[in-house]
Amino acid sequence: MARTILVSTQQHGAYPTIRDALDAAPDGTVISISPGEYTESLDLRNRRVTLQSAGGGDVTLNAASPIESAVHMLGGQVELHGLILRSTDRATVEVRAGHLVLDGCELHAGYAPGLNATDGAVADVTGCRFTGGQYGMVFEDADGTVNKCEIRGIADDAIIVRLGAKPTIRNSTIEGCGFRGIYIYQSGKPTIELCEISQTGDAGISVAHQSAPTLSACWVHDTQGVGIMFGRGCGGLVDECRIENTASPGLFLDEGAHPEVRERDPHSDRPKAGASAVNRSTQQDPEQMERLLRELDGMVGLAGVKSEVRSLIDEIQVNEWRRDAGLAVGAVSHHLIFTGAPGTGKTTVARVYGQLLKALGVLPDGRFKEVARRDLVGQYIGHTAEKATTVFEEALGGVLFIDEAYTLSRSSGGGADFGQEAIDTLVKLMEDHRDEVAVIVAGYTNEMLDFLNANAGLASRFAKTLEFENYSPEELVLIVNRIAGNDDYLLGEGLDDALLEWFGTIERDQNFGNAREARRLLESMRKAQSGRLRGLGQRPTRDDLRTLTLDDLLVATAR
Structure with a gap:
């Protein structure tokens, strides 16, 4: 397990500077930095370390002088998480011939790029914001990914890709730069997907010098120059990009330019583009998802149930990938029916299912609320709807598990019975909050058929029925x-x-x-x-x- 050490100017026993911590840290160390401002320029040569915010406030790293980077990396493998990084006349973060991970950081530059990746470097940048600076990012003979980032208020070009660089840039927003949104030249071969580019002083995307990018489902709008420009000798692909309110023509192909152009179907749904279209309040946790699936596989028996749950999870995962790719995703219900005898693991599987939905980013938490008839049905007119609504709202964000649900459709035999009112209330709430909760109803197989017949719209609210067989x-x-x-x-x-x-x-x-x-x-x-x-x-x-x-x-x- 990686060692973690603390940097703090206030806490006794912690390292007072990041540099002190780096000098003491062996490779593989995680350096956790307490909130505050640190004026240091970090020179990382062939290091393998992680620098991360300790939480509880901003961690700001200012370059020690105007002519230095906040972080200069040569070789090695470095991760930066949740930091604010600032520089003046030098790239805020500079990486050469190494692997850099930037996650959830803010980069502010003066008269230089926010990120400069060169000499075979690989830079993977996720959920970062770039503001100010002459350029946002420069990829020169480099690779990597840029995902869910925002680049705003740049003096010149927001992103430059050159010298054969081939990063993948997706789900990102470029807005308000003085010249071009993305400039690709000197045989650059980036893949640019689902990006939103607007308010540029010149072209949204400009391609020159034998470059061949792949531009897919991007939205270029409100630019002073043309939307997308290809120079002589340039190729690549323009696939279903949307170009609106730019200089004419929206897509300019110089003589000798030869990209393949696939027009977007004007009758199809417009793909969502930019960081705001895909940023979600919850994030996927692949490791947790695999752990939960192993836990499910480790349960005794239930081969059919395990297969059905895996099929549901596969479908949800693919839908999330489609959504991130800007493709249409139909309405999907996460509500399930569990039938079978008692003691067959229905409650356990329901808990795991809720945690899987959380790990997939579908529901914000894995809260599990188990209720029965007495928790939903009131004793007088108007009381049932109030009780059922309260219980339902307490389960939002997680799983509402209703055990022996068929008892709601049975009369108690004591006069007025409000089980039907509880069912009708649940049907409406399930429709109104279909993306905010997973409702699982459980009970004996035959009795559950009577329950589903109690309301005309009830059965259609559930995605699938899982039959729990008796154990051998x-x-x-x-x-x-x-x-x-x-x-x-x-x-x-x-x-x-x-x-x-x-x-x-x-x-x-x-x-x-x-x-x-x-x-x-x-x-x-x-x-x-x-x-x-x-x-x-x-x-x-x-x-x-x-x-x-x-x-x-x-x-x-x-x-």
Whole structure:
């Protein structure tokens, strides 16, 4: 695990300067910087470190002199997270022949670029803001990605790509620069996707000197020059770009220019472009998503349920990719129906599903609220709608799990019954807040059919029904072993076979408890063990205390 060290001018025991921390830090260290202003120029040569804000306020790094960069990197691998970086006459961040990650930073330059990437460097820039400066970013014989960034108030060209550089620039906004939005020359080959470019003093995008960019689904508008210009000898692709309110012609091809041009269908939806179109309040967490899927796979049985959940997650992920690519995404419901006998893992799967939606960035948190009829149904006219609405609003951003939901469609037999009112209220709320919550209703298979018939629009609110089948005897034995192991118990010799025989004799009607049955049996075996050990007449050994025997099972099943 990477070591983390702290920089602070106020806290005892911390390094007072970033430079001091760098001098002491071995490769792989994370340097966490407390809020404040630091006037330092960092010269990083073949270093592998991460510099990040410690949170709680702004961390501003000012170049030590007008002729120095705030960060100068040569080789190595450096990550900068959540910092404000400033310079005057030199590039704010300069990277040569190394790999730089800039995430959530602000870069302010005076008479130089915010970022200058050269000499085979790779710069991956996400969610950053560039303001002021002669240029926003310069890629020269360099590679990398620019995603969800904003470049505003630049004196000259916002982005320059030259000397064969081929970065990918997507989902970014360029606004208010003195000359061109993006200037590509000297055989530059960038890919520019879903970017918004406006209010430029000249062309939105200018291509020269044998360059061949790929321009896809960009929106160029309100420029003093033409929208997109290709010079002699330049090629590449212009794919479904939107050009509005620019000098004429919107797309200018000089004699000898030969890009492929694919016109946008005027009847199709306009793709969303720019940083504001894709920035979301929640972010995806791929590592958490994979951990949750492994947890789901680790559950006993439920092969069909696991497959269905994975299919749902795959569809949601692809829709998010389509949305980021500016493609149309149909309305998708995250509401589900879980049917089957009790004790088959419905609540556990619902919790994992909610956490998966959070990890995918679909819902802002994994809050899980489990309710039953008594939490939704009131005792007098008007009370039910109020209770159901309150419960629903408390679950927004996460999962509302309604166990034994079919009881809402059953009359209590005591006069006025407001279960139907609760159902009608939920149907309306599910439609009004379809993107803000996942509602999961659970219960016995046959009874859930009656529940869905209680309101004409109810069934259509749910994306899919997942059937939870009874566990097999073999799976129940595995469940007993897992529960026992978690509680520091071992199953003695012959006990697995005896358990398998016992579970094979139990009738599996709709009242069969499945995992609950396994847990109840184990509890009975523990009680039997306690009586057996108390009767030994001496203190039992550690192995005695841990081991459940065949005799314990016989006593438990005889009760």
